[in-house]
Each structure stands twice: as structure tokens, then as C-alpha cells.
Amino acid sequence: MAAPAPTPAADAGGDLYRAPPKVYPREVDGRFQRLRNLAVFVLLGLFYLVPWMNWTGRQAVLFDLPARKFHILGLTFFPQDFFYLSWLLILAGLALFFFTALAGRLWCGYACPQTVWTEVFLRIERWIEGDRLRRMKLDAAPWSAEKLARKGAKQAIWITFALWTGFTFVGFFTPVRDLGPRALSLSLGPWETFWSLFYAFATYGNAGYLREQVCKYMCPYARFQGAMFDPATLIIAYDPARGEPRGSRRKGSDYRAAGLGDCIDCTLCVQACPTGIDIRDGLQIECIACGACIDACDSVMEKVGYPRGLIRYATEESLAGRRTRILRPRVVIYGLLLFGGFAGFAWSVSHRVPLLVDVVRDRNALYRVVEDGAIENAYTLKIMNKGDAARRYRVTLDDADEIRFAGGGESLEVEVAPGEVLAVPVTLRAPAGEVTGRHEVEFEVEAVDDEDVKYEAESRFFGPMP
Amino acid sequence: MQRSPEVPVPRAQRWGAVVWPSFFSAGVATMVFFALFDPVELARLAWVGIEIDRKTGYTIGFFLFWALTFSACAFTSILTRTRHPGDDAADRGTR
Numbered sequence: 001m002a003a004p005a006p007t008p009a010a011d012a013g014g015d016l017y018r019a020p021p022k023v024y025p026r027e028v029d030g031r032f033q034r035l036r037n038l039a040v041f042v043l044l045g046l047f048y049l050v051p052w053m054n055w056t057g058r059q060a061v062l063f064d065l066p067a068r069k070f071h072i073l074g075l076t077f078f079p080q081d082f083f084y085l086s087w088l089l090i091l092a093g094l095a096l097f098f099f100t101a102l103a104g105r106l107w108c109g110y111a112c113p114q115t116v117w118t119e120v121f122l123r124i125e126r127w128i129e130g131d132r133l134r135r136m137k138l139d140a141a142p143w144s145a146e147k148l149a150r151k152g153a154k155q156a157i158w159i160t161f162a163l164w165t166g167f168t169f170v171g172f173f174t175p176v177r178d179l180g181p182r183a184l185s186l187s188l189g190p191w192e193t194f195w196s197l198f199y200a201f202a203t204y205g206n207a208g209y210l211r212e213q214v215c216k217y218m219c220p221y222a223r224f225q226g227a228m229f230d231p232a233t234l235i236i237a238y239d240p241a242r243g244e245p246r247g248s249r250r251k252g253s254d255y256r257a258a259g260l261g262d263c264i265d266c267t268l269c270v271q272a273c274p275t276g277i278d279i280r281d282g283l284q285i286e287c288i289a290c291g292a293c294i295d296a297c298d299s300v301m302e303k304v305g306y307p308r309g310l311i312r313y314a315t316e317e318s319l320a321g322r323r324t325r326i327l328r329p330r331v332v333i334y335g336l337l338l339f340g341g342f343a344g345f346a347w348s349v350s351h352r353v354p355l356l357v358d359v360v361r362d363r364n365a366l367y368r369v370v371e372d373g374a375i376e377n378a379y380t381l382k383i384m385n386k387g388d389a390a391r392r393y394r395v396t397l398d399d400a401d402e403i404r405f406a407g408g409g410e411s412l413e414v415e416v417a418p419g420e421v422l423a424v425p426v427t428l429r430a431p432a433g434e435v436t437g438r439h440e441v442e443f444e445v446e447a448v449d450d451e452d453v454k455y456e457a458e459s460r461f462f463g464p465m466p
Numbered sequence: 467m468q469r470s471p472e473v474p475v476p477r478a479q480r481w482g483a484v485v486w487p488s489f490f491s492a493g494v495a496t497m498v499f500f501a502l503f504d505p506v507e508l509a510r511l512a513w514v515g516i517e518i519d520r521k522t523g524y525t526i527g528f529f530l531f532w533a534l535t536f537s538a539c540a541f542t543s544i545l546t547r548t549r550h551p552g553d554d555a556a557d558r559g560t561r
Binding site for chain 1: 476478479482483485486487497498500501502504519520521522524525
């Protein structure tokens with residue numbers, strides 16, 4: 001094969017390797033910006049406040065990794081409850097399908113930590129360095145006392161905020177009320193220090209510098225969202241039928257007679273875009289569906305006296321002039337699955353029995369013949385107390401005919417410390433000649449103080465073959 | 467056969483495409499792995515005379531996983547690197 005001729009892309013190769021130009025998003029106000037502000041306020045409020053909240057004398061949400069216990073409100077979860085975590089992750093995936101099919105990247109625009117923290121860092125930048133034009137001017141200007149002061153102040157606030165974020169993150173894993181004073185006196189443990197700084201650095205880098213590049217280059221969601229879209233999905237779209245041909249015009253002129261559409265080509269939608277794209281080119285993978293362009297365009301439309309909604313939430317079908325059904329089978333099925341999944345999860349968590357029992361048969365011998373010809377089988381009962389207080393349990397045999405505890409008695413009682421697994425050796429005995437072959441036995445473990453806390457574990461009892 | 471012109475990928479994107487997916491999968495792997503295995507027990511089985519606390523175990527585990535996933539992602543990135551027409555260094559494999 002002959003060497004391919006150089007292409008424009010090859011000529012520009014050096015340029016394309018350069019860092020992409022910095023995006024200076026223009027500040028906008030409007031319905032979607034207010035929604036986004038609300039989302040930032042609620043989500044970050046939760047993040048920064050939740051570790052400080054207590055529930056019956058203990059941190060309400062504490063992922064106590066050193067003790068391998070997760071405390072969430074009044075509940076304590078152990079590694080054995082991993083099932084719930086996987087269930088939650090499946091629900092999260094399903095929710096992503098549902099919301100993406102319904103209205104595109106709602107997650108990206110409103111809830112993704114990347115977006116939310118970027119919004120805060122941008123807010124700080126705006127506060128210190130001024131609006132879009134002043135920021136661009138400041139960056140282009142040579143270093144001066146003012147530039148140094150402004151950049152220095154911004155960095156100081158950014159770094160403080162990032163450190164507080166890192167500290168809060170660690171506060172989810174270490175009791176924060178103990179961590180706070182130690183952080184102030186600079187006496188954190190090595191790993192606490194490390195993870196605080198790690199998370200602070202990640203926040204600083206991602207929200208301060210990488211910003212939209214994370215969404216454009218790193219996030220896989222942007223790439224596979226297309227598989228979840230269909231023509232009835234609400235997306236942020238420019239209405240070319242109404243807007244084109246775009247162009248500037250004098251106020252009050254009869255632009256329709258001049259052959260122009262509603263777009264006055266003010267480029268505010270482009271300036272407002274945090275990922276630096278032109279929504280008028282159609283849906284692009286860079287679009288994080290924040291709605292900034294809608295707000296920007298609506299404010300312009302109002303100013304020039306045109307109806308709002310030249311850029312709006314619309315479906316592909318409606319833009320093509322066809323009727324759209326938002327509540328289509330796909331959305332309904334996702335919605336039902338999601339609702340069922342959540343209901344089941346809530347039921348399962350609220351009916352969770354704080355007790356786990358596992359029976360392990362003695363591996364050395366199937367059975368043992370003792371003095372008077374009786375048959376004995378040995379087991380180890382592993383009783384885990386998943387509650388917050390020590391508890392006594394009564395172990396009984398259910399439906400076991402002639403098989404009894406070797407020590408005599410109908411039951412035995414044990415006490416298990418909270419969060420502990422107690423191994424209880426148990427020997428069962430059947431009188432001579434009564435039991436041959438294989439028998440099912442069932443151990444019933446029940447809390448002495450609460451008969452609802454009960455766990456049945458099955459095993460087998462073996463006697464000589466008949 | 468006419469080759470379509472290939473647009474080189476910005477460096478930030480190349481790094482991002484390696485760092486972020488590997489970080490994410492290392493996080494998930496760490497979570498699943500340590501939900502099943504207690505690092506203190508693992509250390510007791512594996513190393514005689516060295517005692518670690520759980521925080522150290524989790525951290526070492528996370529970075530081990532990240533090192534693994536990072537290498538895998540980086541290899542994929544190198545192997546699937548776009549060849550730019552006229553870029554001799556890439557053709558010789560020296561860059």
C-alpha cells in the first residue's frame with residue numbers, strides 16, 4: 001500500500017497534541033441554573049453535614065472500615081451484608097437507565113460530583129476574578145500585583161475548600177468529632193492524613209483544572225449513553241427549523257422578510273456552555289445537559305421579544321415535527337423495575353434479622369460410635385450477632401426425632417458480643433440402632449429476649465448404613 | 467485502499483482514559499475483595515511476624531489493584547495508539 005498523502009489533520013498534528021483551550025463559562029441565570037444551584041446546595045450540604053449528625057449517640061453515617069462495620073442511621077451492616085450493597089448498585093444502574101431514557105444526562109448536569117464540585121470552584125473563581133470577560137483578560141494580562149493577589153486569593157480559597165472536602169471524606173470513615181480536633185492540632189494518623197490529602201488533591205485538580213475534560217475524555221457514560229437514548233428521549237436541543245438561517249438583525253426589523261430565522265447568532269449559548277460546545281450543531285457527546293444554554297438563550301429571546309424555547313428540552317421526534325410519547329413502554333418498564341427494586345430493598349432492610357447462623361459439619365468423621373452403641377455427629381455452629389448489643393441465644397433442634405444434644409437437655413444457651421461470630425461446638429447423639437443412613441436436622445437459633453430474631457440452619461446427621 | 471485521516475488524540479484524553487477507568491475499577495475491586503476478605507486475616511496467613519492494621523491493609527490493597535488495572539489500561543492505550551499518516555517515528559515504533 002502506498003503511503004497515504006498527508007492530510008490536514010496530519011499537518012495540524014502538533015497543534016492537536018496541545019492542551020485544549022481553556023473554557024471560560026459565562027455566568028447565566030434562569031430556571032435551570034436555579035435548579036442546578038439547588039442541587040449543588042442540597043448534595044454538598046448533605047456531604048459536608050452528614051458526618052456531623054448523630055443518631056442515638058453515634059455518628060449517623062459511619063463506614064467504620066477498621067472495625068468492618070457500616071453504621072447507617074440505626075442500622076449496622078457487616079461484610080456479610082454485602083448482598084445489600086450489590087442490590088443498591090444494581091438499583092443505581094437501573095436508575096441511570098431510567099433517567100437517561102427519560103431525559104438524557106440528568107445525572108451529569110445536576111448530580112455528578114464532578115459537575116457539582118466544578119460549580120463550586122467556578123463560583124469561587126467568579127467571586128475573586130470577576131465575570132467571563134474579566135477572567136479572560138486577567139489570564140491574558142502579564143503578571144502584576146493585582147493578578148498575583150487575585151490568583152493567590154483564589155488558590156488559597158480553593159486549597160482550603162479542597163482540604164475541608166478531603167477531611168470530610170475521611171470523616172465518613174473515621175468518627176469525625178474525634179477527627180476534627182486531631183486535624184486542627186495536626187495529629188492525624190498517617191493514613192488519615194494521606195487519604196485527606198489524596199481526596200483534597202483529586203477535588204482540587206478535577207474541579208479546579210480538569211473540569212469539562214473529565215466529562216469529555218474520561219467519563220465512559222458519555223460514550224454509552226447513546227445506547228440508552230431513543231427518539232422519544234428528552235434532550236437539550238436547538239430547534240433549527242425555527243432558528244435557521246441564523247444571523248444578526250436590527251431590533252424591530254422584519255427579519256422573516258429578510259429570510260432569517262429566530263437565532264440572532266449572539267453566541268451566548270456557546271459562551272455559557274461549561275464544555276465549550278455549540279449546541280446548535282446538534283447533540284454532542286460533550287453535552288452534559290446542564291441547561292446553561294437554555295437559560296442563556298431564553299434570556300436573549302425575552303430581550304428581543306421572541307418566544308422562549310429556541311433551545312429547549314425536546315425529543316428528536318418532536319423536533320422532526322412528529323408526535324412524541326414520553327411515557328413509552330421502555331420508560332414504564334424501567335420505572336416499574338426501579339420502583340419494585342426499591343420497595344423490595346426497603347422491605348428487606350426493614351425486615352433484616354440481626355442474626356446469622358452457619359453450620360459446619362465435622363470434616364474428620366461422618367459419625368462416631370460411642371460406648372453403648374449410640375451414634376454421634378459433631379458440628380460447629382457459627383453464630384453471628386449483627387446487632388449493636390450483646391445478646392443471648394437459645395439453640396434448639398427442630399423435627400429431629402430421636403436425635404438429641406449429646407450433653408442432654410432440650411436446648412443450649414450462648415451469649416454473643418455485638419458484631420462477633422461465636423463458634424459453638426455442638427455434638428448430637430442418637431440412641432443405638434435408632435438412626436441409620438442420612439437424616440436432615442435443623443438447628444433453630446433464637447434470641448432469648450426476642451422471638452422474632454430467629455434463624456434456622458439446616459444440616460445432616462449420619463448413622464451407619466442399614 | 468484509502469485510509470481515512472486519523473485525528474490524533476489529545477494527551478489529556480490519553481491519560482484520562484487510562485487513569486480514570488483504572489481508578490474506578492480498582493475502587494470496585496477493592497470494595498468487593500475486602501468485603502470478602504479481612505486484610506488482617508490475610509496478613510496473618512501470608513506473612514509471619516508482620517502485623518498490619520486494617521487501614522494499612524485497605525490502602526495497600528487499593529494501590530495494588532490500581533497498579534494492576536493501570537498497567538492493563540496503559541498497555542491497551544499503547545497497543546491501540548493511532549498511527550498518524552506521515553508520522554515516521556510512530557511507524558518505526560520508536561516513539
